[in-house]
Amino acid sequence: MxxxxxxxxxxxxxxxxxxxxxxxxxxxxxxxxxxxxxxxxxxxxxxxxxxxxxxxxxxxxxxxxxxxxxxxxxxxxxxxxxxxxxxxxxxxxxxxxxxxxxxxxxxxxxxxxxxxxxxxxxxxxxxxxxxxxxxxxxxxxxxxxxxxxxxxxxxxxxxxxxxxxxxxxxxxxxxxxxxxxxxxxxxxxxxxxxxxxxxxxxxxxxxxxxxxxxxxxxDQDISHYLDQQIVEKFRKNYRNMSKKQIAREVGLTLSETYIIGYRLGLTEHSGYVRYRDKPFTEQEKGYILKNYNESVAKLMAEELHTTTKYLRVLIHKMQANNLEEGKAGESICVQYNS
Known part of the structure; x- marks a missing residue:
């Protein structure tokens, strides 16, 4: 003691x-x-x-x-x-x-x-x-x-x-x-x-x-909770193989695949939603603002590797700010919701 x-x-x-x-x-x-x-x-x-x-x-x-x-x-x-x-x-x-x-x-x-x-x-x-x-x-x-x-x-x-x-x-x-x-x-x-x-x-x-x-x-090391063959496959292929393909081969959902990749430290981002490797670009934000509605939210979230919940938050923020010209170049970071 x-x-x-x-x-x-x-x-x-x-x-x-x-x-x-x-x-x-x-x-x-x-x-x-x-x-x-x-x-x-x-x-x-x-x-x-x-x-x-x-x-x-x-x-x-x-x-x-x-x-x-x-x-x-x-x-x-x-x-x-x-x-x-x-x-x-x-x-x-x-x-x-x-x-x-x-x-x-x-x-x-x-x-x-x-x-x-x-x-x-x-x-x-x-x-x-x-x-x-x-x-x-x-x-x-x-x-x-x-x-x-x-x-x-x-x-x-x-x-x-x-x-x-x-x-x-x-x-x-x-x-x-x-x-x-x-x-x-x-x-x-x-x-x-x-x-x-x-x-x-x-x-x-x-x-x-x-x-x-x-x-x-x-014990915060997720590799201790997984089959070691799965861990090795992630470490070997995560950065150069489709996440959907990895998910199919190891028998996981796409969501689980992204989470495990993040928890194994295989993504390069810091502080973003666990599904993304980088912040949204200005082009992506414009695309979201122009095309978002509840009927396509799920497909859009999958396409942009984020969550429907965060899309709603992002839309609200952008509409509230009216995409002012002087702020168009500012990066809107995607917060990692733990």
Whole structure:
């Protein structure tokens, strides 16, 4: 584990963590876990909360690592789940009681109108998360996932309300200096989706604190996820063979072919829509402005190696600017939407 000072990402976070009884590393483990899969539970036998967390059997070593952070390397136990997606299965769990957890319980939990305790996001609790590299790493390992094709990290923050997620969105954008958006999964579950640029920065922050069995969540090399014969074919033929022909020969869609080419670093562009190798020329922009309509949008997008969504955005921008003569030579860059 790194020195404590290296774990802090803000002075305010350092100040907050130094106010706890627990050492900063343990406090960060608690904070990341509360935002993730862990909980502070109360019972009638004691006024002190106890920390509880369980995982699937495949993540046993990760849970043991957490237990060791609390000085309990042999503290993981097993039980048969009585409900949930693991119902009837044996799962590992870890729990520990400590009076020092009282401070965290007061900060992270409120009693709702139904009389039940629930986790909440406040300015201070969010700073404890975003201001700590270890806490962020724990959250990501607990409730994060990585989309290798879009190079996007996703934080499943559905324990919190949409409004709370919006607050988190803004603070993450401040930290990462790149777009972060709240997206709703299955019209019910909010989560934070990091842009490609934000993901690159986020992985740099959490990488030193990721447990070995969770390193697949920070592996950004798409070649590790593909058949190596496909990888070799891309590297050998991508620049001198038709993309449609490559797609047919390896059994992929044209869209997948362009994405993989981009993720393998075989395109020379930087910052454009993943399907294009260069910005639109003035001739192409004139062609789009003259001929675009919704009925031909799909064919035009395929012809120009872009997306229908971006064509609509481009048309709107050009019409808004009326293609002023003095701006005719300006290049309109195609932004890469991750």
């Amino acid at each position: 790194a020195e404590a000072d290296q774990l802090f990402l803000s002075d305010r976070a350092r100040e907050l963590y130094n106010g706890f009884t627990l050492k900063p590393e343990k406090s960060m483990m608690i904070v990341g876990s509360i935002y993730g899969d862990g909980s502070l539970l109360m019972d009638r036998k004691s006024r002190s909360p106890f920390f509880y967390e369980n995982h699937c059997m495949e993540q046993l070593e990760y849970l043991k690592w957490k237990a060791s952070m609390f000085g309990r390397p042999d503290g993981v136990r097993f039980r048969i789940m009585s409900h949930g997606y693991c119902k009837g299965k044996s799962i590992p769990y870890f729990q520990i009681r400590d009076r020092a957890f009282i401070d965290f319980e007061k900060m992270f939990y409120v009693v709702g109108k139904n009389g039940r305790r629930k986790k909440v996001v406040t300015k201070e609790t969010l700073e404890l998360l975003v201001g700590s590299a270890l806490a962020l790493a724990v959250l990501y390992q607990d409730d994060g996932e990585y989309d290798v094709y879009s190079n996007q990290a996703i934080l499943n923050t559905c324990d919190f309300t949409i409004d709370e997620n919006k607050i988190m969105e803004r603070r993450f954008e401040e930290l990462l200096r790149a777009p972060v958006r709240v997206k709703i999964k299955r019209q019910k579950y909010p989560r934070l989706v990091l842009s490609s640029k934000a993901t690159d920065e986020f992985i740099k922050i959490v990488k030193p604190y990721v447990h070995p069995i969770m390193r697949y969540k920070i």
